[in-house]
Amino acid sequence: xxxxxxxxxxxxxxxxxxxxxxxxxxxxxxxxxxxxxxxxxxxxxxxxxxxxxxxxxxxxxxxxxxxxxxxxxxxxxxxxxxxxxxxxxxxxxxxxxxxxxxxxxxxxxxxxxxxxxxxxxxxxxxxxxxxxxxxxxxxxxxxxxxxxxxxxxxxxxxxxxxxxxxxxxxxxxxxxxxxxxxxxxxxxxxxxxx
Amino acid sequence: xxxxxxxxxxxxxxxxxxxxxxxxxxxxxxxxxxxxxxxxxxxxxxxxxxxxxxxxxxxxxxxxxxxxxxxxxxxxxxxxxxxxxxxxxxxxxxxxxxxxxxxxxxxxxxxxxxxxxxxxxxxxxxxxxxxxxxxxxxxxxxxxxxxxxxxxxxxxxxxxxxxxxxxxxxxxxxxxxxxxxxxxxxxxxxxxxxxxxxx
Numbered sequence: 116x117x118x119x120x121x122x123x124x125x126x127x128x129x130x131x132x133x134x135x136x137x138x139x140x141x142x143x144x145x146x147x148x149x150x151x152x153x154x155x156x157x158x159x160x161x162x163x164x165x166x167x168x169x170x171x172x173x174x175x176x177x178x179x180x181x182x183x184x185x186x187x188x189x190x191x192x193x194x195x196x197x198x199x200x201x202x203x204x205x206x207x208x209x210x211x212x213x214x215x216x217x218x219x220x221x222x223x224x225x226x227x228x229x230x231x232x233x234x235x236x237x238x239x240x241x242x243x244x245x246x247x248x249x250x251x252x253x254x255x256x257x258x259x260x261x262x263x264x265x266x267x268x269x270x271x272x273x274x275x276x277x278x279x280x281x282x283x284x285x286x287x288x289x290x291x292x293x294x295x296x297x298x299x300x301x302x303x304x305x306x307x308x309x
Numbered sequence: 310x311x312x313x314x315x316x317x318x319x320x321x322x323x324x325x326x327x328x329x330x331x332x333x334x335x336x337x338x339x340x341x342x343x344x345x346x347x348x349x350x351x352x353x354x355x356x357x358x359x360x361x362x363x364x365x366x367x368x369x370x371x372x373x374x375x376x377x378x379x380x381x382x383x384x385x386x387x388x389x390x391x392x393x394x395x396x397x398x399x400x401x402x403x404x405x406x407x408x409x410x411x412x413x414x415x416x417x418x419x420x421x422x423x424x425x426x427x428x429x430x431x432x433x434x435x436x437x438x439x440x441x442x443x444x445x446x447x448x449x450x451x452x453x454x455x456x457x458x459x460x461x462x463x464x465x466x467x468x469x470x471x472x473x474x475x476x477x478x479x480x481x482x483x484x485x486x487x488x489x490x491x492x493x494x495x496x497x498x499x500x501x502x503x504x505x506x507x508x
Contacts, residue, residue, distance in 0.1 A: 162497055168475060180489045182496045198489070206479040212472045264489075266482050 145187035145251050153195060153244045157183035157259075160240060161199055174223055177233065178203050183259045192256030192284070193248055195240075200264040201229040207268065214268055223270040230274065237261060238301055241280050245287040253285035275308035314346075321347045325354035 161179040181198030188194065202225045207214050237259055244257045251257075261278045265271060280302040290300050313323075317340055323329050324337050342349050 158497060162493070179493055180486060182493050199488075207476045208480075209476065212476050264486060267478055292444045294384070 121172055124236050140256055143187065144189070145193055145248060149248055149250060150185040150187065150193065150195075153193070153247055154183045154185050156243065156247075157195060157197060157240055159198060160236060161197070171257065175229060177201050178264070179228060180264070187251070190252075191256065192258055193244065194258040195244065196260040196262070198262040198264055201226040201233060201274075204266060204269065206266055219268065219270050223272070223274070225264075226269075226274055233261070233308070234278070235297075237278070237280055238297070238304055241282050242287055242300055243285045243290060245282065248284070251284055253288065255284055257282050257284055257287065277309045278306040281305045281307070281309075315344055317344070318350060319346060321350050325358065367422055388440060 137218040158179065161177060162182075175282040178200040179197070180200055183195050185193060202222065204222050205211070241257050241259050244259070245251075248257070259280045263274065263276055263278070265274070265276075286303050287300070290303055319335065320329065320333065320337050321341075322336060337347075341351060400408065
């Protein structure tokens, strides 16, 4: 009788231990809170010009159309995506039904000029995310992806619909540690336009 | 305009223009006292006469002269074609008169009626041909105008439709943009991810 009781007790304890193990919630390596931090400063960077929170708004503000959302893909990296219009464009209306060629060219030129500024800003965000996501494995990547809004009547030549910047977190951290110049940091970030 | 039915309406007109004999004049004056239609007609004629007297008379020009451009300078080395044509015409008339006289002496005169009928028929045909040509030309011009108007109208309509389509597409895109922006603002200001809010 005693061996049977001992076996039964052992099985019960094992079941309880297994259930306790399965029910325990483990924190992801890159927490949602960490991702939210990056989303917040990304939104703040682009939304301040849009909504006018910043007092140093340039004369030709960009327009944040979709807020940043981030996710972490294990063994690959953290990805952040958002949508914006490089400049505000006035669409045709019944009171102004025809957009002239001069207006289209003006909008296009403004966007091309603004794209250069935007790329610098986006590189800063990549570097800042690399230092902010402290729990992200150093061999994984930081990816920022911007979708550009534009009306169908606009001239889209030399203007991407999507811009992706990818960088290895450890390389960025090393560059920041040795106080690399912006040009050196930019060399570590791979850009892809579509 | 004479609109009344009194038989003395013609006398009223002559009376107004002072063309009646004294006896007729006296008789009509008596008639006017009893006929309201003739009295009204006389008033209208007097009014017309008064208006005509107000209009100033235009002096008829005594002489009208048409001045043409100055003739080109005469060049004597060019043959005088006018004189030569006159000579040829005179010779042709003389020859025809001679032939006609000889033909008349040789044979009885040909009946005139068929010639006249032929001439009238030719004139009629010419008039018909001219009328038909004018009608055709007018019809063709009208058809061309209609065609050009239709083409211009279609071009304008096409351009307008294209503009409207562009406006509608842009309006739809702008509406989508507004929805996205509204969602962005709501996300920024109604959640803990809005700018400036630390976690």
